[in-house]
Amino acid sequence: MTIFEQFAIKPIINAASAVTRLGGSFMPQQVLDNFCEAARYSFEMDQLQAMASREIAKVTGAEAGLVTAGSASSLTLGSAAIMCGYELARMECLPHVDGKFPDEFVVAREHRNGYDHAVRASGARLVEVGFHEIVASAGVRCAEPWEYAAAFGPRTAGVLFGYGNESQRILPDVVKVAHQHGIPVLVDAAGRVPPRERLRSILATGADLVAMSGGKMIRGPQSTGLLFGRRDLIGSAALQMLDMDDHIELWDPPADLIDKSKLPGMPRHGIGRAHKVSKEEIVALLTALRLSDSGIYDNDVAPATRMLEKIAQALEGSACSTKLTPSPDGEVMPSLEIAVNQARLGRSAMEVCRRLRQGQPSVHVGQRYLYEGRLMLHPMLIRPDDVDTLIDRLRKELTL
Numbered sequence: 001m002t003i004f005e006q007f008a009i010k011p012i013i014n015a016a017s018a019v020t021r022l023g024g025s026f027m028p029q030q031v032l033d034n035f036c037e038a039a040r041y042s043f044e045m046d047q048l049q050a051m052a053s054r055e056i057a058k059v060t061g062a063e064a065g066l067v068t069a070g071s072a073s074s075l076t077l078g079s080a081a082i083m084c085g086y087e088l089a090r091m092e093c094l095p096h097v098d099g100k101f102p103d104e105f106v107v108a109r110e111h112r113n114g115y116d117h118a119v120r121a122s123g124a125r126l127v128e129v130g131f132h133e134i135v136a137s138a139g140v141r142c143a144e145p146w147e148y149a150a151a152f153g154p155r156t157a158g159v160l161f162g163y164g165n166e167s168q169r170i171l172p173d174v175v176k177v178a179h180q181h182g183i184p185v186l187v188d189a190a191g192r193v194p195p196r197e198r199l200r201s202i203l204a205t206g207a208d209l210v211a212m213s214g215g216k217m218i219r220g221p222q223s224t225g226l227l228f229g230r231r232d233l234i235g236s237a238a239l240q241m242l243d244m245d246d247h248i249e250l251w252d253p254p255a256d257l258i259d260k261s262k263l264p265g266m267p268r269h270g271i272g273r274a275h276k277v278s279k280e281e282i283v284a285l286l287t288a289l290r291l292s293d294s295g296i297y298d299n300d301v302a303p304a305t306r307m308l309e310k311i312a313q314a315l316e317g318s319a320c321s322t323k324l325t326p327s328p329d330g331e332v333m334p335s336l337e338i339a340v341n342q343a344r345l346g347r348s349a350m351e352v353c354r355r356l357r358q359g360q361p362s363v364h365v366g367q368r369y370l371y372e373g374r375l376m377l378h379p380m381l382i383r384p385d386d387v388d389t390l391i392d393r394l395r396k397e398l399t400l
């Protein structure tokens, strides 16, 4: 029996790509096979995470790494690590710092987004610098390194940096000014792979910790992420995440992940105990990371491009025009923009999107440009079997 026969749920057609709201990406068969194999054995979880650390280090060039419960989880764990280091009494406080140690993270106002709740969840407080002149159509400049420097003080714990197309240019300078003041930099690069060189290049700016999603384009389990960078910080994050129900006489964490000699005793369960990942997820994510780094996912770009060409052709004569954006680099997926002729159709792009979602089967498209009258099709998670149905649904909603 299929899961659709066993349970009262239907799948959707996902032309929106690996968004969390729609369950993230599809895991490749090898990832699924390794997930199932890991499920049939027991492991010491600190040993498993230490092995993961070595794997992540090989791919990223980092001193150490950790499998987390998502990039958001990496942000909570990373900020907790920056605030606490190896100080057990600090770990025990979180998320209530109450002025006992530095808890401020300096962040550019234009980098603020809903995911920074995950940083605040550790107990950290955000201190904004700069403006958002570009969105306000009031200027051409982003926050600058001197503005960060001016905000540093005795309460500063770290810098939070949102890695994006606009912001990446100044990351090396922000790292430089932060390090001049002895302040570590935590970078949110959740969905920034591909291109896969970013697995290395972001950390190579000198950033102290990088957070990434495992369940987006890396194609690991949706509930996984990566945190990688400085060994002492990764050790702190691991200490605050791993289950600590053991005797100190028996507890023997792998030295390259956690330096036991620096600890006065054993911490209790930390703030990251609620971010646990399973043995299956760790093995599966590492498998996906190897695949992602190998370049094998590039093979999916050409069939995806042909699929979008077929859809574009099938929409000729409907109340829309289409524009295919090819992969810029052979790694990033192509996309198809559908500009709805709203006057001719008598229906806004928002309304078309609503009808696509509510019809049968439900179709989800990229929603970013709806107010500008455009739908986006992202091919990665459109199942080949669903293409004809997708075309039928699009034609129906885009025809008078």
Ligand SMILES: *Cc1c(COP(=O)(O)O)cnc(C)c1O
Residues within 6 Å of the ligand: 020, 069, 070, 071, 072, 073, 115, 188, 189, 190, 191, 212, 213, 214, 215, 224, 225
């Ligand atoms: C998706 C995303 C996150 C959250 O990542 P998860 O792996 O789902 O926890 C954080 N920050 C940004 C910028 C994202 O796009």
